[in-house]
Amino acid sequence: MTTINIQKWVGGSHFEYASVEAPKLKIGERLVKMHVAAVCGSDRHTVSGRRPGACPSVLGHEGVGTVVMGPDVEKRVVFSVTSVCGQCTNCARGLTAKCERVMKVGHESFEGEWPLSGTYASHIVLPEGVTVVEVPDSVSDEVASIAGCSVATVMAAVEAVGTIAGRDVFVNGLGMLGLVAVAVAKSRGASRVFAYDPFETRMEQAFLLGAQPIKPGEEVDVSLEFSGSAAGVSSAISVLGIGGTAVLAGSVAPDGTIDVDPEWMVRGWRTIKGVHNYEPRHLQDAVDFLSTVELPWDTLLSGPIALEDLPEEFAHPHPGLRTLVRITAPSD
Template identity: 60%
Template sequence: MTVQAHSTMTDAEAAGRGRATAQPFAQVWTGGSEFELRTFDRPQLAPGESLIRLTAATVCGSDRHTVSGRRPGACPSVLGHEGVGIVEETRGDVPVGTRVVFSVTSVCGECRNCRRGLSAKCTSVRKVGHESAESEWALSGTYATHIHLPAGVAVVPVPDSLPDGVAATAGCAVATVMAMCEAAGDLQGHRVFVNGIGMLGLIAVGAALARGAAEVIAADPHADRRDLADRAGATETIEPGTELSDIDVALELSGAEAGVRSCIGSLGIGGTAVLAGSVTPGPTVSIDPEQMVRGWRTITGVHNFEPHHLAEAVEFLAADGAALPWEDILGGPIPLTDLTQEFAHPTRGLRTIVTP
């Protein structure tokens, strides 16, 4: 069934409906810095699908890039891909009433990439918070009271110990870092370099320590970000451009050309660089093949994640991740009706909590 938006709402009308509204509503991005609050028909669920009543979302930097014009996106659309909520209706396996987080990808499970365990690169992938509000998957994003999850979206229950704002980050930032750690291999006793201390970089510091890294060096140009890395347990924080060597694992989150060069150049014998920040076109970075061959060095990339990484993200947040400085990581909460203002004047913090 095609789910179409059919009316706009005032802020007062939205506030009056409350959390138990039968009819979903969402902030629809209509281009530039403009959002419009609209109501939606409840979707008729197909086998394997669920309707989640959202209790919180967090604002990812990639959505800020979409709104600012730095990244293309479907328009109009319901943005937002980090969220947590309660299963309100389902034709899937997770019972009604279960509190869950969900993957950013909807995948077919049948193409060559899916069969190889690379469902993140499914040949027919659709993404949470990236689909047109005028398509059959209109309620695809988390800046809404509800999100409609197709059968190809992984869903993971969340323990009661995890606050909503913390849990919401599992579905993008934290699961992506879990995928990076897997690509990096064993971190036990290793020397790890994390370049770029945004949300993913800070999680990477905590995750590397949780996996037994002997030393974690974090780089960022901003003093407040380096302070967060210190509080997350980093062995040392440095400014970009500081020369490093003999690094076992370098995790690159900035996407900056200089950051990529720094990570590759820092590798010691047998070292691995995992790149995840380079998600937009940028300058070409050259490598010395002899250096790679003689040094048994590896360069790999990670984009999105697999379902087991989402489960690992929840486990991390419920255990070692709880010690991260969440009081300064998370800003808000703000109501859904204040979303336009949030994009114009961001709340302090690496993630802003949005509540419907």
């Protein structure tokens, strides 16, 4: 039997490092040996109490590893954040991200039907409803580890806009998703890319990727909002020009409400969309993007740390936008 080492979150800032035996897989399930996991901001929100989470649980939903049992054995893969049924009304509509029976990687109770759902472990069990995408050799473990949340979500947000080429784009909130969005907009031929974040270092990173500050009175065709703050959402909407579209992707935890003038929306043919999670094609888009575009990963990613050091990371975070957890090497 395979022994699996886990960091089990037991509430507050407390974790328990433990070893368990791998379960017998069901039809269609995969056992993936993790190489690298990434510490996403939403996990920090769960641990801090800002957003609810199943407890106890194995957190972590970004990562890359090798399939050791089940379909696609020996392939190095990334995986979606959702496990979907493929049969409900929303799945039939092509909105699997909102599956009526969705389960989520790194969000399920350790005492429930999917205890080994998170990436903060030596292995993760992936149900049949989780999309997996093979990672080419040209993409390192470190870079691939953020595909399944950060990059794929950006791909869904950008698709919701329609055409980017030749349009002015504003990216608000320059965490990992926002900076990736700047790079995606530039790579897809945006006329100009404006960006804003209250942290000066993040603005500097965006400028290095080709963004520029937005000036008072500037109007744009596209706004991509990743900060999740009510003030940020208001800003992203307020800069829309005639026919502009705002996509909100950062508002995944409560942060108050905003006022929107419906007459201004109607007379200006403006559109507001929300994007949460993503579809399988967006995960493939993410891997394709990472295989063709080089970003300053040394400044964006921190670590790696060992799995045993994860509790300390939550107590005293590294400065990068994503701290990586090196769990095993592909040859181990």
